[in-house]
Amino acid sequence: MTILVTAAGHLGRLAVKSLIARGVAPADIRIGARTLSKVDDLVALGVNAVELDYDRPETVTAAVAGADKVLLVSASEPGKRVPQHQAVIDAAKAAGVSQLVYTSAPHADSSTLILAPEHKATEELIVASGVPATVLRNNWYHENYTGQVAGAAESGVLIGSAGTGRVASASRADYAEGAAAVLTTEGHIGQTYELAGDTAWDYAGLAAAISEITGRPVEYQNLDTAAHVAALTGFGLDEGTAGFVSALDANIAEGALAEASNVLSGLIGRPTTPLVDGLRADLA
Template sequence: MTILVTASTGNLGRLVIDSLIARGADPASIVAGARDTAKASAFADLGVRVTELDYDRPDTVTAAVAGVDAVLLISGSEVGRRVDQHKAVIDAAKDAGVAKLVYTSAPKATTSDLVLAPEHKATEELIAASGVPAVILRNNWYIENYAGDLAQAAATGVLVASVGDGRVAAASRADFADAAAVALLEDGHLGEVYELGGDVAWNYADLASAIAEVSGRPVEYRALSTEEHASALENAGLDAGTIGFVTALDAGIRDGALAETDGTLARLIGRPTTPLVEGLRAVA
C-alpha cells in the first residue's frame, strides 16, 4: 500500500512519517508531499519518495495523488482559505480512486461553535459528498500550542486568558501523529469519525501549575473577561482581527468546546497520551 502524507514538512506531517516507519511501513511505500521539496530532503535520505504538493496549485495535487492507495490530508494552516485547499485534495483523491482518505479535523466539527470549526465542517461535508472512503480524526488541541504561553508565563509569572474554568483535553502532536499512522496502516477504520483528545482535560489553573513545575517559578492564572482580554491584547499592539480571533478561541474553550475526552486516542494508539507537564517540558 502506498501512502501519501500531505504537508509532510509541517510539525505534524514529519511526526506522522516517523510513526509510519516506526510502525513497520516500508519507507519506499510512503510519499511525502511538500510545497518546498528541499525541506523534505531528510525523508528522501530514509528512502521516502518526495513529491511537490501545493494546496494552492491543483496540478501538483493531482500529480502527487496519482497512483497512491491512501492519503492523509493534514488540514491547512491558512484560516479562511482551507476549504478550497482541501477540496483540491479531495477531488484529486476521488478522481484517482484512492481507497482511504484520512483527514485531520477539529473537535465536534459539525456541531461546535468553535471559531475554527466551520472550515472543518465544510471539509467533512466535501469528503462525504465525494464518496471517497474516509476516516475523520477530530484532533483536540496540541500541547505544543502553548509554547507561547509557556514562554510568557515563565518570564512574567502570570498566565492570562479569558477561558474561565474551561477545560482542554490536549495531547502532544506525537500522540495525534500516531493516531494518523494507525488509521492509515490498519484495516477497520473506514467510515469512522474519531473524537481524539488527551486522557486528562485540564483547566488553566492546572496549566499554570504545570508551567510553574516546568519553569521552576511560581505562575498565577489570571482569568480575564472577554472585554478585559481584548483590551489587554489591544494594549499589546495586536490588530482587531487577531484580537477577535484569540478572544473567540478563548470563549470556545470557556464554553467547553475542547473539554471532552473519552479515551479514544489512547485506545487507538495503544498507550496513554502525553501528560501536560511532560509535553510542556518537550516544548521548553
C-alpha cells in the first residue's frame, strides 16, 4: 500500500511522522513537495519524495499515480484552493485510489467562516467525483497564534476584535495524528468528522497562556473592527491582510470556531494538546 501526502508543510510533515509512528513503512509513504530538497530529512527516513505543485496539474497526476490512499492537505493560498484541489481530486479518480482524505474547515457546508466557501466547494467536488473519501473538518491550530506571543509579552497587551468568542483549537500534531489514524484504520470511508480540541478558550485565555509561557503579564484588549484594522496596519500589515485577520476575529466572535468535541481525541486515543503546551512546543 502506498500513501501519498500531498504537501510538505507543517501538517503534511507531521502526518508523515504520525504514519510512521503508527507502523507504516517509510518506503510505503510518498511526500509531495514543490522543492524536493526541503524534504531531505524525510527522505533520510526512507520516505519517497515526489514533485507536486498544486499549480502544475501534470506534477499532481504523476505524484498520485500508483497511490492507494491520498491525504489531500488543503492548499494555503486563499482564492486558489478550488482549482488546486480539483487537480488532486481528478488525479485520484483517474488513479483509482481507495481513499482520499481531505483536510477541510469546521462546518464548511454551513459556516460563516471566511475560509469556508472554498472548502465547501472542494467537498462538493469530492462527492461529485465519486472517489471514496473521508473529510476531516479541522478547527483552528494552536500554532496560528505563536507569532503573537513575543509582541504581546513585550507590550503586555494582546489585541484583537473577537470579543468573548471562543476557539476550540488543537495542535497541528493532534490533527496530523487524526489524519494518520483515519488512513490506517477501517470504517472511515464516507465519513465527515468535525475535529477540534477538547476544550475551547477565548482571547483572555490566550493572553493568560502567553503570560504563563513568557512569565510576563499580558492582558487582552478587545477592539472594534476598524480600530483592529488600524492597529494591524500600524504594525506594518497591508490593508488586505489586516482586513482578513479582523474578519477571522469577527467569525470567532460569531462562534464559528467555538465548538469543542472529543471526536479528535477519540481518533488519536488521548486528550488533545492544551493551548499553553501547544504554543510552548511550537516556540521551542
